Amino acid sequence: MFKIIVIAAVLIATSALSQDKSFTLQTPKFLVETGFVKYLLPRFSLKTGIRITPVETEGDAAFGDIGVRVFSQGDRIWRLDKADGSLTDKFAAWLQSDVGKRTIEDFMFDGASLFSADFGTKSETQNIVFTGDARQGEAVSLKKCGRCHVINDSNRMKAIGSTPSFALMRSFADWQRRYETFFMLNPHPAFTQVIDVTEPFAAHLPSPIVPIVVTLEEIEAIMAYVAGIVPAFLGAPIQSQ
Numbered sequence: 001m002f003k004i005i006v007i008a009a010v011l012i013a014t015s016a017l018s019q020d021k022s023f024t025l026q027t028p029k030f031l032v033e034t035g036f037v038k039y040l041l042p043r044f045s046l047k048t049g050i051r052i053t054p055v056e057t058e059g060d061a062a063f064g065d066i067g068v069r070v071f072s073q074g075d076r077i078w079r080l081d082k083a084d085g086s087l088t089d090k091f092a093a094w095l096q097s098d099v100g101k102r103t104i105e106d107f108m109f110d111g112a113s114l115f116s117a118d119f120g121t122k123s124e125t126q127n128i129v130f131t132g133d134a135r136q137g138e139a140v141s142l143k144k145c146g147r148c149h150v151i152n153d154s155n156r157m158k159a160i161g162s163t164p165s166f167a168l169m170r171s172f173a174d175w176q177r178r179y180e181t182f183f184m185l186n187p188h189p190a191f192t193q194v195i196d197v198t199e200p201f202a203a204h205l206p207s208p209i210v211p212i213v214v215t216l217e218e219i220e221a222i223m224a225y226v227a228g229i230v231p232a233f234l235g236a237p238i239q240s241q
Helices: 002-020 029-033 036-048 086-096 098-106 134-145 175-180 216-227
Strands: 022-026 051-055 061-064 068-073 076-082 192-194 212-214
Touching: 022 086, 029 036, 036 051, 036 086, 036 098, 036 175, 036 216, 061 086, 068 086, 076 086, 086 098, 134 212, 134 216, 175 216
Parallel strands: 022 051, 022 061, 192 212
Antiparallel strands: 061 076, 068 076
């Protein structure tokens, strides 16, 4: 009986901790249809471990016309309205930080930037720190990315020559954005799943190859590993497309 009580207590505590690390966000249809929500929320989760679930109805927080200004779209000001709480507070602070602003402004729709996050106010400066396990990142990269990309010398002869190596991509000015959102960049969406982030493959559009399944923790580990890679030097700065 004592063992059952202990197990039940652990399960309840685990459930409570899980709930404490997530909240819901009401998101207007426009932000969903443009892909902005799928672009933005995983990047916040990657940095904080806090999961945000988009909802159509009232949530713990909401993008709309009420609350603090977070970004603009032409003459329209998008605001964040939120309930009090440490998780929603962190999201609001992240949106207004330098990292959050760059994330918002890096979002592209039909080949152009859609939002601006500059309201002429001084934002909180944040140094980019990758908290993942670089060793785990190397192992995950070799196992799940190495069938196409050259990760390091250990798989140099096993990758596909037409795909860029990790060292080459590390040379790109936007390498961080590329790695953080790789699952959204072609051809990855056709065969990549991020647990608790991406939608399952449609029944009529199964993965053409053995799917790659990763977690946010593994992406953070990959980021930590890639940050330590010496960029390939080809004699001139590389301009990414």
